[in-house]
Amino acid sequence: MITPTNQRTKALLVDDHPVFLDGLTSILNDCDEIEILNTVTSAEEALQYLENESLSLVITDINLPGMSGIELIKKIKEINPNLPVLVLSMFLGRELVKEILSVEAEGYLSKKINKNELHDAVKRIIHGGTYYSNEITSVMMDLISNKKSGRILLKHELTHREREILQLICQEYSSKEIANKLFISITTVDSHRRSMFKKTGAKSVIGLIRYAVENNLVMW
Amino acid sequence: MITPTNQRTKALLVDDHPVFLDGLTSILNDCDEIEILNTVTSAEEALQYLENESLSLVITDINLPGMSGIELIKKIKEINPNLPVLVLSMFLGRELVKEILSVEAEGYLSKKINKNELHDAVKRIIHGGTYYSNEITSVMMDLISNKKSGRILLKHELTHREREILQLICQEYSSKEIANKLFISITTVDSHRRSMFKKTGAKSVIGLIRYAVENNLVMW
């Protein structure tokens, strides 16, 4: 017995890899409760579907060209706070976990998932629940153990200025070049750099780069 | 009219992302000339199918956990040189292009391809041809323009020792630590480091890291 089409949850899939979208579609076609409304390869395209009343689930990648997945979710929650979002991502650093939690996504899955995990996640979310994979829950536990005042601090680990400088470091700018670009002293750039080392636990600039990649601060 | 199953090309798909495998399967199911023999998530599993006489095409990712895609292709060409291989990869540096050409893969595609490109590539390869995407051909042109003695040099740009040191650099080891680890002088590590800068054209250690990532020298 097949559930009538008009009762199925209509989903929008967002990922910049067409083959991955086909894989998601193929897997979700095996699920009676889901119907694919459409698949798009950017957050900008996804925005066009947010006013569509039949849309009742968004599954999106984080690392998208142009507007990021996090920005997309923020927009989704502004326009339609009740529309659930399942996040997919390749990497998962502490900072990214905080962002996923702060935009209140209903679920998270690594992009290395299999069919069953995706089915489980989708079913739980469309029935009003949430689904967070093991990877994210272990990072969440880590955040809780480092908590202050009884709750998880969802504030960014790095300040705006620090992120700005980190992005320039990732683009192979030296401290001198960064100082000139931002009209500040080299020693100031140095200070920001060192505070990032402390916060991220990086031993060298390579650790900073890895942090930036794992937290989608740069398009590598 | 459907071609009988026993006349279709039987393909083995290798990728560590199950959803991506589902996407490839879904796309190739639309192609009358292809039939999926099986899908596996590692090179080690793939080896078990190489003695299978009905297998007539392998589509594999390069960046696999454990044995790499390049190593897999080497083994394939040892056991069955006539079995064509289509390579998929996320990144594509000069070094990786050389490796793909040196193991004589019949085709290359970026992992950002769409349905049509995959169909074209597969059809050309199963009819005895080759398919190299625009990304790889432009890198090949670059290699040809830098050629000596009339043909492309497929030798590695970096030596074994240099690669070894680069991998340690990527793991956040300092020159001093690398020297201790390899029982060589710091000045020697410095020599190798500088020769890598020259060969890769990197401006800073970040350029070296990017080179390592783009050429699959490290699992990032």
Added chain:
DNA sequence: TATAAATTAAGGGTAAACCACAACACATTA
């Protein structure tokens, strides 16, 4: 065998990274 390349290492230099400490503005909170 001759030539080239890889690995090893030295001396000597500049520039940049890295470290501890601290002033100041600004906001939050006690």
Added chain:
DNA sequence: TAATGTGTTGTGGTTTACCCTTAATTTATA
């Protein structure tokens, strides 16, 4: 209001990275 915390800025000093030349020894390759 005073206290505390955080972000941004900065100084001086130490260490390491980065760059050049030169060169011995071993190992491939023509």
